[in-house]
Amino acid sequence: MALSEPNTWMSIREELLRRIHNRVWQPGDQIPHEADLADEFGCARTTVNRALRDLADSGLVIRKRRAGTRVALNPPQRATLTIPIIREEVQALGATYRHSLIARELGPLPPALHGAFPVARNEAVLFLKTVHFCDNRPFAYEERFINLTVVPSAGNEPFDKHSANEWLVHNAPYTHGDLSFFAVSADGTMANTLDTGVGAALFAMERITWTGDDPITHVKLVYAPGYRMRTRI
Structure with a gap:
């Protein structure tokens, strides 16, 4: 065929x-x-x-x-997860979206991430910090590393008008990914960033996307209190 x-x-x-x-x-x-x-x-x-x-x-x-x-006689039943565009998540709530890029740096990947995100140790990656807003209230805080060997055009993007989240969904197709979900307690910095109290329970996730055997991006997202994730099974 x-x-x-x-x-x-x-x-x-x-x-x-x-x-x-x-x-x-x-x-x-x-x-x-x-x-x-x-x-x-x-x-x-x-x-x-x-x-x-x-x-x-x-x-x-x-x-x-x-x-x-x-x-397989009994294939596994899996939840279907897609990478959400945070702008669309916020707008689906009937709210106004904006984002603020608070850091954009080129440099080596932190050693602690090399096991999960295998880029060459002498390669510079793009590091971004972003706060996403819902009606001018903090919605999510994002820390992201982008592998410029796989997505070199990302190095030319300012990511001030379009977030890296949205740009990568449209410009860096992935074949598979790894996800982890966990709770964190807000420290002083995170409480200030997400406008919540110190010690507040926050939903967090880490995600790595791949194209074949090559990692594209590693992102950590921490959401303001009240966030819910929905999926289908």
Whole structure:
């Protein structure tokens, strides 16, 4: 079957995913061998292997050496999360949005982040601090590192008119990401930034997005009291 876009591992993954969702391949079915799929899509076997590995990592297929690949009988049920554009979140509340860029620096990644955000130690990353507002009240505080090796054009962006959050969603497509959610107690600086009391419980998240094996951005967001995250399952 010819694909509507170049036969990258991502486009092949999407076609294989379509066949699984449309029950072309039923749960428990063995799917064609890598070599047969490579012949069908007119690509290298390694490209098919990369697509299948991604599906296996998602739990949608089960791969066993010498036994081939089968559609999972009981695929994991996952919540669907998208990266929200904070401006749209605020406007959906019927409020006015603005943001304030309070720091923009080039420099090395802090050593503590190298394990999670693997950029070369001699590479400069772009560091941003931003406060997002909802009707002139603090909505969220953001600290972000951008890998300029992957997104070099970000180095030319002032991020004063459009936030890095919104710019990256539109200009740096990602293949996958890592998320963590946690609570923090506001210290004096955070209490002042988010206009709340010292010790207030705040919702926070850290997110890393990737394109293939290359990290795009690492962001930490801390929200003002009252924030709720919603998703679908």
